[in-house]
Amino acid sequence: MSVSLTAPSEGLFPVSYLIGNNAPGAPRLQLDLLVYTPDRSVNGHAQITQTTNPPLELGLDAWGTYSYLTVQPPSEGKILLTVRGNHGGPHANSPEQFELRALLDLDWQKGTASYRYYNGQRWIEVDNVPVVLELKRIQTLANVDLTTELHNATLEAVIATGDVAQLKQLASGAVGKALDQALASTKSPATKAAKKA
Structure with a gap:
């Protein structure tokens, strides 16, 4: 029997990534995004710099999606982040100048x-x-607790994988108790009889 859980339907939180290996002369990508969980979309800005002659400094609007990849236990799943970018955004009459795939x-x-x-x-x-x-690059937003939002996104990821044990481990306090009650209710004789009908 599989247990079906519902992911949080609302959420907006910022992330800022530094992407690169910090080698001298290597390109450095700063990716600042707002993650919108209801449709699993991201929007923001990509800044690519490189200390070469002439120096590179390319700032682009960025947008894309994310999805959850599941793998066989005991391995954990991953988040696939796919981003594209240009000057002006996805609806601008500007050619794409940037593509990213991140796990x-x-x-x-x-x-x-x-x-x-x-x-x-x-x-x-x-x-x-x-x-x-x-x-440290993420600006504080009014009434947004980044730690909570990242935790909620992590819970959504675990829900997507269907790993109830890991979900129980992540959920704490009142959320954990509510989860235990919800799981217990699916195992009651009345629920089993209703499923057979």
Whole structure:
């Protein structure tokens, strides 16, 4: 018997990632996004810099989606973040100049990414570089507790995988008690009889 749980339907939270390996002369990507959980979309800004001669400084509007990837236990799932960018956003009459695919841990804290950008002459590809969440860059939003929002997104990720044991481990306090009660109610004789009918 599988247990079906419902993910939180509302949520908006900011994330800011530093993407790159910090090698001298290597490109550095700063990705600032707002994550909107109801439709699993992201919108924000990408800033690519490189200390070369001439120096590169490319600022683009960025948008995309995220999805949850599940794998066989005991491995954990991942978040696939897919982002594109240009000057003006998705509806602008401007060619795309940036594409990114990142695999993030379920807590949104770190991962790896591959991306490419157009430097005005040709496409430059950057493969398999680290992604790190930078909390200090995120501006405090009125009435938004980032820790809670990231925790809610992590819960949503675990719900998507269907791993009830991991969900119980993440849920604490009143949420954990409510979850235990909901799971217990699915095992009652009345519920089993209703499912057979």
